[in-house]
Amino acid sequence: MNLFEAVQNAAGILKNKGIENPVWEAGLLMSYVLKKDISYVYTHHNCSLSPENYEKYKDLVCLRANGMPYQYITQNQEFMSLDFFVNSGCLIPRPETEILVEAALSVILDKNSCKIRVLDIGTGSGAIAVSIAFYAVQTVVDAVDISLEAIETAKRNAKTHKVNNRVHFLQKDFFSWEPDLPYDIVLSNPPYIPSSEISLLPVGITGYEPAAALDGGPDGLIFYREIAKKIEKLLKPGGSVFVETGAGQARFVSDIFKSCGLSASVYRDLAGTERVVRGDMK
Ligand code: GLN
Numbered sequence: 001m002n003l004f005e006a007v008q009n010a011a012g013i014l015k016n017k018g019i020e021n022p023v024w025e026a027g028l029l030m031s032y033v034l035k036k037d038i039s040y041v042y043t044h045h046n047c048s049l050s051p052e053n054y055e056k057y058k059d060l061v062c063l064r065a066n067g068m069p070y071q072y073i074t075q076n077q078e079f080m081s082l083d084f085f086v087n088s089g090c091l092i093p094r095p096e097t098e099i100l101v102e103a104a105l106s107v108i109l110d111k112n113s114c115k116i117r118v119l120d121i122g123t124g125s126g127a128i129a130v131s132i133a134f135y136a137v138q139t140v141v142d143a144v145d146i147s148l149e150a151i152e153t154a155k156r157n158a159k160t161h162k163v164n165n166r167v168h169f170l171q172k173d174f175f176s177w178e179p180d181l182p183y184d185i186v187l188s189n190p191p192y193i194p195s196s197e198i199s200l201l202p203v204g205i206t207g208y209e210p211a212a213a214l215d216g217g218p219d220g221l222i223f224y225r226e227i228a229k230k231i232e233k234l235l236k237p238g239g240s241v242f243v244e245t246g247a248g249q250a251r252f253v254s255d256i257f258k259s260c261g262l263s264a265s266v267y268r269d270l271a272g273t274e275r276v277v278r279g280d281m282k
Contacts, residue, residue: 004045010061032074033057067203080131089149091213093127096269104242108136121188126154133163141167182236189244190223192216224253228260241279250274
């Protein structure tokens, strides 16, 4: 069996399962098995596949066909042009979340300070905390998550991108934690799915991503309320908070922020959905 035939067969299997980009994913899984770039797969159609690699490939294609997101198979997701290690203990970073990071970076890079204190609440894989530290060298970031498994993953990502000296990880339940000192910038992509809607999400999410990273309580808004409740402890005067929100939540989150004295503004994602709410402390 050559690479072309194996990828074609796999793509057919994935297509039958309704997977959106079957050829690309089949190629990606092959590149993972061969430990080569995806361009190698496209340019070595006639190379034969060893029986061991064929078996390995079949197993991975089967996992994907059964619904496991390919990122958990390859244990990798690119975010902000950086490679992040991911596993089932953390959410897979989403492209929408780059809007949050970019919005915060534009404020951070405008500040004339050599030490900007940043907090990331619910850091998961560390995608937000690590990218902020990577692209804004004047930042010192605290990253909180309740899950030890997520913290371990995030630490690994901080080390990979050589920002582990400026990102500090805390395994804490945000609802019972308060910082010693307030921050210049607070960021969060919190769990925001209303509890009753979780079971309606695609199986690739519900079956594989950690429920604790998704569940935002009865109306999906509990984390935003907790941030608002603690805002005086979290944010310095003149500081800003940036949160990602689910579709339709931005106006509720803006109201929550306004009710604790922040001025609120909203950023849209590339699909035009209101995705990030910014709150500024006067
Ligand atoms: N902050 C992480 C991310 O954006 C995890 C978010 C979460 O688990 N809700 O990917």
